[in-house]
Amino acid sequence: MFRYFQTLPLPHLETRQQPPGNALTGLPVIFYTDSPSTQTFTVDIRGFEVVIVATATGYSWHTGDGTTLTTDHPGAPYPDQSITHEYGSGDYTASLTTTWGGTFSVDGGVQADIPGTTTTEGPPVSFTVLQARPVLTNPYD
Template identity: 75%
Template sequence: MPCPNFDCLKKRVTGGSIYLSAEDVTPASDGMRRASNSRSPGPALYRWRLASPCQIRDETVGACTPADFVDCPDVPDRVVVYYVVQRQRLAQADGTPVDGTLPPDGGAPGTPYGPWIGDGQGCIDVTDLNPPPSPDEVFRYFQELPLPELTAQQQPPGNALVGLPVIFYTTDPATQTYTVDIRGFTVTILATARTYTWHTGDGTDLTSTDPGAPYPDQTVTHDYRAGTYTASLTTTWGGTYTVDAGAPADVPGTTTTDGPPTTFTVLQARAVLTDPYD
C-alpha cells in the first residue's frame, strides 16, 4: 500500500526491485551486523544483498504493512536500517563446494550460483556502503508523493449550449517541490505537470501539454450534444531531483493524479418566433 506520510517514506529505504548490494556482511563489536564494500580476509564464499521487508513480501510493488517499519537505534554518524540479509554462493577458484553445493559445470571462479539464501534480518549498519540514491530509488519515492490533484474548470460556468464549444482549463499550480530523506541523503524533487488529459464525459479524451486558458485565450475546447456530462482532469507528472544540493537529474518515469469530477448540462437552444408589435 502507498506510504501515507513522510515518516513512512523515510523508513522505506528501498522498494520494488531495488536492493542494496554488499561485498560482505559481518558482525560488529556493538552487536549489530555491518555491511561493507570490502571483503573479509580469505576467499569470497558469497555475494550479499539487503532487502526491505516490503520487497520480500512483494518485490514488484513493495507492499508495506505497519509491521515492516522497525525503528533501529540512532547511532551518531552511522546509518542503521532494518533489512533482510540474503547471500548467494560464489564459485571457488579451486572448485571446492560452498555449503556442500558445487556450482554448475563451467562456472568461472566468482560466478554466483544457486538461489538467494536468507541470512537473518535486523538492524544493519550500512554506513560504509551507503550509496547516493539511484534514479530508480528516487522514482519509487516520486510515485508516492502527495502530488496535487488538479481541478478542471470550464466555460461557460454552469450550463452550456449546443453549438457553443465548452472551454476547459485549470488554474492550479503546475509545479510542486518536495524534500525527502533517503538513507540520510536530502533529496529535493521538483515535480512538473507534463501533460493534461481532459476527460470530457462523452467518451472523448483531449490531451494537451498546457493547462488551457479561459476565453479569449482558450486552447482546449470541446463540442457537445445536449445532455448532462461529468468531466475531469488527469495530470501526468514528471520531475527532476537533486541529492544533497548536487547537480539536477531527471526522475526516470512519470506518474499521474486524477482531479475531482465536475458535472454540467448542455442545453439545446431553440428559436422562438415573437411578434415585434406585442
C-alpha cells in the same frame, strides 16, 4: 528514486470549464486548469536531503462523452482558450488526468531527471448541455 516520486502527495488538478454551469449545444465548452503545475518537495532519504521538483508534463481531458483531449499545456480561459469541445444536449461529467515528470537533487547537487512519470486524477465536474430554440416574437404585442 522513482518509488519515492510515486508516493509524493501531488495535487489533483481541478477541471475548470467555461461557461461555468450549464452550456449550450453548438457552442464549444472551454476546458482549462489554473491549479499549480509545479510542486517542490524536500524529503529525507536515508539521511540525505533530496529536493524533488514535480512538473505537469501532460494533460488528458476526459470530456464525459467518450472523447479524450490530450495536451502538453493546462489550457486557458476565454479569450485565450486552446482546449474546447462541442457537445450534444445531455448531462456530462468531465475530469482531468495529469501526468507528472520530475527532477531531483541530493544535498544541493546537480539536478537529474527522475526516470518515468506518474499520474493524478482531478475531481470531476458535472454540467448539463442544453439546446436553445429560437422563438419569434412580435415586438409590438
